[in-house]
Amino acid sequence: MTAADMLYLAPLLCLVAGGLAIMLVDAFAPKGPNAQRAELATLTTVVLVAAAGLSVALWMKGSTRGPEWITSYLATDRVALFFDVVICGGTAFAVLLAGGYLREHEMERGEFYPLVLFSAFGAIVLARSTDMLTVFIGLETMSLGVYSLVAFRRTSPRSAEGALKYFLLGSFAAAILLFGAALLYGATGHTDLAGIGAAVKSGHADTRLTVIGLLLLLVGLAFKVSAVPFHQWTPDAYEGAITPVTAFMSVAVKTAAFAVLLRVLVVAFSDPLTASVSTGWPAVFAALAALTMVVGNLAAAVQTSVKRMLAYSSIAHAGYILVAFVALPSQGESAVTAVLFYLAAYTVSNALAFGSLILIGSRGREAVSYDDLAGIGRRNPLVALPFILGMLSLMGFPPTAGFFAKYYVFSVAVQAGGGMVWLAVLGVLSSVIGAYYYLRVVVFMFMKEPKEGQTIAVPMKSGYVVIALILSAYFVLRMGLAPGAYLEWALEAAKRLV
Amino acid sequence: MLSLYLPILVILLAAAGLATIIFTLGVVLGPKNPTAEKALPYESGSPSTGARNVRLSIKFYLTAILFVIFDIEAVFLYPWAALFRRLGWMGLVEMTLFLTVLVITLVYAWKKGALEWEK
Amino acid sequence: MSLPVGALPLEAAPIPAFVALFAPAVAALVLAAAPALRRRGAPASWVTLTASLLATAAAVTLLVTQLREGGSHVWMASWLQINGAGVGDFGVRLDGVSATMLLVVCVVATCVQVFSLGYMHDEKPPAFGRYFAYHALFLFSMNLLVLAPDLLQLFAGWELVGATSYLLIGFYYQKPSAGQAALKAFWITKLADMGFLMALMVLYKTTGTFRWDAAVTAATATTVSGLLFFAVVGKSAQFPLHIWLPDAMEGPTPVSALLHAATMVAAGVFLIVRANPLFAHAPATRDVMLLVGSGTALFAACLALVQTDIKKVLAYSTCSQLGYMVAALGAGSVFGGFFHLATHAFFKALLFLAAGSVIHAVHSNELADMGGLRRRMPVTATTFIIGAMSLAGIPGLAGFFSKDLVLASVEGRYGWVPFGALMATAFLTAFYMGRVVFLAFFGEARGHAGHAHESGGSLLVPLLVLTVPSVALGWVAAPLAHLSGATYELHLVGVVPILAASLGLGGFALAWVVYGRGTLVVSALAPLERLVATRAVNRVYEVGYRRVLLVVADVLGWIDRYLIDGLMNFLGWSAVAGGRALRRVQTGNAQDYVFAVVLGAIALAAWGLLP
């Protein structure tokens, strides 16, 4: 254990140190209504960008083989670094949005930013974890922060309700996951994923305990990625939370959950028994993916609130990603690449969508439902533009990031052949429903007039939000027009994992 | 091969079923003979005073929670104390870092006024 | 960087190709980036028009080069590389087909834009500017599609034209029906596009490229071509996904002329022409195409008979003519389909623009509000009638030659059923066009028609320009065929052309009998008139027309409106109903959610673990 070893943990340490520093800055900041507040959002963004920069530096240096005392708990490979960047990036978008939103809606309280940073830290621990212990620590560190963030608007019953439901169900699911981990430990004598994997492969593990442990583990993780039927907390928590937090949940939290699912399945359960297409987890995931895509899209189509629609749309997108998971055993690295690219593309697209929703509202006139969007496109076309781009990307329209993401996921399924093709067909058809409800946003913005007596949403003015929108729009287009480099990176990362 | 999995489902269902049965039995079979004495809250034998549903100040909650959190963190001091010599300087450095984090959170709670009883 | 076999680096591509592609793109970007310029209206139109003229000039240059040098060339650059191999390419492919198509698109687009200068003149400047910005975007997208060297780029253009179509159908967004129609068009074509997407995936899986000339097995060819044809059914408005096209007439009339008659809807046909190597290996798909195409042709022609809205007549007519093209391609006559595409682009654009000129004058789409317009609008009337005659296949005009080629290609297939259907369609086509001509331009003026005035110069010049190819394109069939590697022989004397011509003339005659009789004084037709006046013919007419033809059209119309449209609406409705049902599951009670988690876990255990 040397100081040089610590370099491998630099992104994580950066987040913790930054979070603690911001806590102190906030604690010692002058109080009172007219006090000069520190720009905590800027500071937080700097910390996140620095953490992402450290990950990039580690990637460039090629030093991805950490010492054993680290790698037996936290991965230092390229997949880990890839997720570091995606999670830090997604969080940075959410923080920029919060910087504008909290000020506009007069709820700027300092604890927001440390909470976000610690949650992001938890997300990265989760994404990197190679041991059930770190899975649980990361999961809870992330979740506890997010529960508090959902409850952030203290005066709102909806906020409290969303947090309560999220907390109750999240704790329940975490307990299930933990029980699964304990049973796997009992079956194999190991808590580290590699050890579990080796034991399962060698056939020494107790099959019954292994299967039941795996099942409970999968239920816990399926809950976190909001796969149907474990999704019901999602729309309520997403709607209850303030919009920047919703954005954070839909990008960073979801990415981390998928990251750990990926690692658990690839490292610990890729043996022929549990990964057999007919009886193992791929069958379970096929059912989950099909249900998730259909239910997510159908439910999104009938929403009246845009925020809730986006919540269901995030469920539908989870379904698309799960399609790639089913192809994991047969397609290996190209399936992993598809997942990585999808998560990156989804992060920027969703940041754009939620950012636009935030930009459209101002204090007392927040835009939540479709009706609130009526006519905004004609009153203020510039504000509507990023929203359209976000919707197109979520819809999977070329040449946006979302198109290629969807394309790779479904083509992995087609390449896997057999019953997977039907899953791809189902995904493609259900995504047509997506065209309907995403376009409704555009229809309302340009083709409807506000009803009589309705409060009219007025766009806010915020440099933070504009920066977040410009950056995410850039990446949506960049990844759509020239996804080559991003795919190369994802492939580079995927190669080491499989 | 597949019949191997059947017991697992049986165990799952049995555990849930047994738990349900225990609950149900408690409700159904338990003799219900409520008296005024029995309905009183149990306070270690001494007669209870005051109303049962007295409102306690929210400050108790905050203090109690802060206590629990910092108290539980002490759990991690025990293994270190037990292996103090074997862990050596590195252990000391790690513990110092751990305690620094705790101190920072304590300072935060303090500055935010969470420790003040009267505000 | 490795390019596909036989491709040259993109930098070496001829400059006119870049001009054709990027002049409209630059115009669209300028108009998007400079809202002040766009909102002033007129300057925006000049930006777009300049770009279109440049593109047209470039297209002419390219076609001339192609005529002189021939052959087919591909220039490419990879923008998407995986493991060092180019996967996504951007490039230009120039051969007889793309050069011809490029010129058709550019000429029609320019004419339509000039026409729009006058037609959209009363729009407010910001709307006017927006309209022309969309047009620039459309021209770029369409050229991107036409010049595409592989299916991926073609798909990009395909989606982009779909998006511009959505924007332009919904141009009058104040009208709820326009918004509805735009959404419906987008939704249905999007559904069909998924076939394209699946085709791309399957093609890439089996061949590792997106090229239509990649070596494929028969099974792959059938799958890919079948999926592509599904996309074509949506885009080119074939039965049963044709239902969006009549609704799309909510857009401005010049838009209908450009997108929903001449170019965009023909993109599907163009796709089949391009991907012919794939389709050639898939006889099963071609058989389906033959049947769907000829069926759509007859079906849509029947529906065109009873429309009262002049644009709807033309819309159904477009479906019908696209059916001709698809049938020809299904029969294996690539040049037949492509040639009919080219002639149809000109005469249908002409018809739509002339109809636009009429609508501009009488402020109504309804045939009931027209009549007698040939005296008040002589130029419009003349050009419309020429277009109608070309469409009806009157000998000597462009439509005659291409229709003849289509009919000849399906001769004898499937026990002559497709041939019979197309022949019947030829008759019906002449009849319903005759009906429009006689109702709108002859007889007594009704409604505003009495006060109509001939349109101004910017509306008439494009009509006159388009009249030229509508008349004369047929005579250059041979060089065009040579360009695309086919041979064409003019055969005026033969059973098919004579039959087709007489059916066309017969259709006109019947229309005159039904709708024009008594008002048209042409001495040559007087004996015929006397004949018609006899009782026997009256009976035949009564039974044949009123009882059979109109009833059939009404029944088909009912099926179209309630069954086909209803089926689509039902699909949409059931999605919404499913969503509603799901909403009820979301009770808002946290404990119900936990129950779902537990039940889900048990269900997963059962699904994954039990046999």
Added chain:
Amino acid sequence: MELGLGHFIGLASLLFGIGAVGFLVRRNLLIQLMSIELMLNAVNLTLIAINRWMPGNHAGQVFAFFNIAIAAAGAAVGLAIVISVFRLKKSVQSDSVDLLKH
């Protein structure tokens, strides 16, 4: 009868089941929180027992240590949320909150 690992896992499963069913059937938020604690403690029992019978390393015990700390933090956040709900709703029944649905 020898006391074996199976008995411990059986007992832990039963405790876990009681916690889960309690969570499902009780409407009082505080009791639901307690049920979750019971479930977590069932897991701790499993971990410790397994570690006793498989003494290859101390993974199980370490795991249990962390569980305790995390459970305490979880309870703190949970109680805070319950209090915030109580302030706004004047109720600690889990079915009293259903503003967000459909």
